[in-house]
Amino acid sequence: MENKGKALGSELPAGFGRLFRDISMQVKDLSDDDRVWVKERTELLFGGDFVLSRSEVHDPHKLPGFIATEGRERIGLITYSIVGDTCEVVTVDALCQFIGVGTMLLEKVEQAAREEGCTKLWTITTNDRLDAQRFFQKRGFFISDIRLGTMTKIRLLKPSVPRIGDYGIPVRDELEFEKVLAPLPSS
Numbered sequence: 301m302e303n304k305g306k307a308l309g310s311e312l313p314a315g316f317g318r319l320f321r322d323i324s325m326q327v328k329d330l331s332d333d334d335r336v337w338v339k340e341r342t343e344l345l346f347g348g349d350f351v352l353s354r355s356e357v358h359d360p361h362k363l364p365g366f367i368a369t370e371g372r373e374r375i376g377l378i379t380y381s382i383v384g385d386t387c388e389v390v391t392v393d394a395l396c397q398f399i400g401v402g403t404m405l406l407e408k409v410e411q412a413a414r415e416e417g418c419t420k421l422w423t424i425t426t427n428d429r430l431d432a433q434r435f436f437q438k439r440g441f442f443i444s445d446i447r448l449g450t451m452t453k454i455r456l457l458k459p460s461v462p463r464i465g466d467y468g469i470p471v472r473d474e475l476e477f478e479k480v481l482a483p484l485p486s487s
């Protein structure tokens with residue numbers, strides 16, 4: 301996938317980016333005012349305003365989630381879906397990559413999931429999304445399933461899903477990641 305925005309901290313000395321992030325970024329609940337924007341971002345990133353997950357259809361703009369902001373700018377979003385004691389990270393989208401936006405958003409979902417009593421987080425990505433694969437694995441997720449060639453079927457339902465994805469890699473397979481959540485300490 302193309303780099304969708306310049307990393308705010310990219311020309312700064314090591315460590316400064318994180319400091320910058322800590323003092324200037326905020327995360328808030330996704331509100332009704334954000335939903336049109338979420339829909340636009342989903343269309344841009346996933347080739348349609350819905351995403352397919354296993355055999356389910358999700359409309360990210362109708363799901364709970366969080367928005368990262370920098371001043372008045374929206375710089376990231378995450379949506380999720382809780383079913384029973386598992387929480388799916390349906391979409392995560394950092395408009396400025398590698399300065400901590402994704403981490404802040406994932407931490408919020410993890411906290412929300414724990415508060416709802418979830419014991420597992422899971423997510424799906426495609427073989428070309430190397431940044432996401434690295435991101436999730438460095439944050440405690442492991443690969444729990446690989447579905448080879450499934451993007452061909454998905455394209456029958458979503459013809460606009462690109463054939464070539466991040467870094468010029470053909471988009472072919474789905475990878476599922478999961479993370480076991482430790483229970484909240486009892487008060």
Ligand SMILES: CC(C)(COP(=O)(O)OP(=O)(O)OC[C@H]1O[C@@H](n2cnc3c(N)ncnc32)[C@H](O)[C@@H]1OP(=O)(O)O)[C@@H](O)C(=O)NCCC(=O)NCCS
Nearest residue numbers: 391392393394397398399400401402403429431432434438
């Ligand atoms: C995956 C994604 C959400 C990560 O968000 P992010 O804001 O860039 O992530 P952060 O800045 O919080 O964390 C960066 C981490 O990503 C990893 N990373 C992946 N590729 C990297 C790269 N090219 N350079 C630096 N870090 C990279 C590092 O492991 C880094 O972790 P570290 O801080 O422990 O070293 C973001 O890359 C993105 O929006 N990608 C496109 C959408 C997508 O693929 N979504 C997932 C499918 S739903």
